[in-house]
Amino acid sequence: AQSVSQHNHHVILSEAASLELGCNYSYGGTVNLFWYVQYPGQHLQLLLKYFSGDPLVKGIKGFEAEFIKSKFSFNLRKPSVQWSDTAEYFCAVNPSSGGSYIPTFGRGTSLIVHP
Amino acid sequence: GAGVSQSPRYKVAKRGQDVALRCDPISGHVSLFWYQQALGQGPEFLTYFQNEAQLDKSGLPSDRFFAERPEGSVSTLKIQRTQQEDSAVYLCASVRGSGSNQPQHFGDGTRLSIL
Numbered sequence: 001a002q003s004v005s006q007h008n009h010h011v012i013l014s015e016a017a018s019l020e021l022g023c024n025y026s027y028g029g030t031v032n033l034f035w036y037v038q039y040p041g042q043h044l045q046l047l048l049k050y051f052s053g054d055p056l057v058k059g060i061k062g063f064e065a066e067f068i069k070s071k072f073s074f075n076l077r078k079p080s081v082q083w084s085d086t087a088e089y090f091c092a093v094n095p096s097s098g099g100s101y102i103p104t105f106g107r108g109t110s111l112i113v114h115p
Numbered sequence: 116g117a118g119v120s121q122s123p124r125y126k127v128a129k130r131g132q133d134v135a136l137r138c139d140p141i142s143g144h145v146s147l148f149w150y151q152q153a154l155g156q157g158p159e160f161l162t163y164f165q166n167e168a169q170l171d172k173s174g175l176p177s178d179r180f181f182a183e184r185p186e187g188s189v190s191t192l193k194i195q196r197t198q199q200e201d202s203a204v205y206l207c208a209s210v211r212g213s214g215s216n217q218p219q220h221f222g223d224g225t226r227l228s229i230l
Binding site: 004006007032036044049050051090092095101103104105107 | 118119148150155156157158160165169171174206208213214215216218219221222223224
């Protein structure tokens with residue numbers, strides 16, 4: 001069974017600071033990787049995803065993530081955060097082989113950005 | 116365009132009562148997932164449908180939990196003889212196809228409180 005670990009549960013930053021949220025997973029096969037965001041009062045929505053090709057993927061609102069296969073990691077980055085980035089961020093892993101396409105989510109990271 | 120719709124948004128029930136939670140996925144979406152999300156945690160998989168077929172129900176916590184999607188669109192999650200530990204947010208997500216590289220589209224969730 002796969003698992004997902006998000007090391008930072010709560011992050012507080014000032015506007016214009018750089019952001020990196022960690023995500024590590026355990027699974028022996030090939031995977032598809034996702035970051036979802038939940039803004040206050042809204043539903044979970046896709047931020048970016050990786051399933052093949054360039055391991056550096058770009059998403060909405062200036063976010064990017066890098067898949068490092070050897071480290072089983074898919075960390076989320078943004079060079080300069082804004083107050084509107086205040087939200088919960090969830091990393092998710094979905095096996096791409098083995099027939100069971102059940103995603104596993106991390107417990108989430110709460111990001112607060114001070115203006 | 117219409118997203119995933121869940122109802123009710125909030126449900127309060129007394130311990131021992133039965134509850135039914137509804138999910139209306141995006142029209143034409145083949146796959147539908149139910150998750151349970153406890154406070155401060157990520158979504159935990161409950162069950163998954165492809166069209167009307169329930170392909171995996173390994174995440175249902177007990178036989179008090181039952182889900183159906185009889186016509187391959189709307190789905191209902193039923194919890195019988197509710198207990199306090201059932202209190203959580205129940206999320207529904209739909210996926211356009213059946214591949215694991217496709218993102219999930221989430222509803223706003225139903226917040227269930229058992230007194």
